[in-house]
Amino acid sequence: MINRKILILCLVIISAAFFLILFQIKTPSKVAPTIVFIGDSMTEYLGNFDELRKYLKHYYPDKKFLLLNYGFSSTNILSVPERLTNESTHSGRIFQAINDIPFDLVLIESFGHNPLSGYPLKEGLKLQTEALDKAVATITQKHPKSSIIFMTTIAPNRERYGEGVVNLTTEERGKWAEERSSYIENHIRYAKSHNIPLINIYQKSLDKNGSGNVDYVNSNDFIHPSPTGVYFISEEIAKFLYQNHFF
Secondary structure (H helix, E strand, O other), X not given: OHHHHHHHHHHXXXXXXXXXXXHHHHOOOOOOOEEEEEEOHHHHOOOOOHHHHHHHHHHOOOOOOEEEEEEOOOXXXXXXXXXXXXXXXXXXXXXXXXXXXOOOEEXXXXXXOOOOOOOOXXXXXXXXXXXXXXXXXHHHHHOOOOEEEEEEOOOOOOXXXXXXXXXXXXXXXXXXXXXXXXXXXXXXXXXXXXXXXXXXXHXXXXXXXXXXXXXXXXXXXXXXXXXXXXXXXXXXHHHHHHHOOOO
């Protein structure tokens, strides 16, 4: 009689364990993490993130991600606070206010390729810093449990920046590149001084002469990422997230 009770108890335990395992297999451990990317056309060039999804699949084979591209061409850092709190329209599409999205992570790109050229450099960098202060405070207040990462993009090439789309002398190209680098480097300083995680594509895309590596730059305009550059950016993002245990 006792042996029979033990046998029945064992069968119940085994059955419960089987259904528990089956439930865990069929039920995702977590809803797909949501990542929002904020930037200018350098971010917009990443498109629907096909390349990034491949790298994320490599590092997170059992996880799916919701990736939202808020990269708007011809916009600068001063547009970010409004993009966070208000609905935006870009390229005929309506974009929900970022702070109304229940995201897990937001990546803020430097907007360095759209500098505040209407201001003296010192004043422009100050305005950039103030805009970052406001953006970080707004995100932190609305999403205290979400993560913020700063990201820089492909470094400008001093000799050929804007070639094919802007008629400049070599000296002028160098000045344009230097101005853009100043804003990107200020973005880096802000991240480091505020202990914000940083994906530093800029630093890794410099050649031995300290200029942007042309392999990563689109040969049609020498501004935006080339296909190789898009793969490079995507790989660096996925690798950073994995190595720093964000998911």
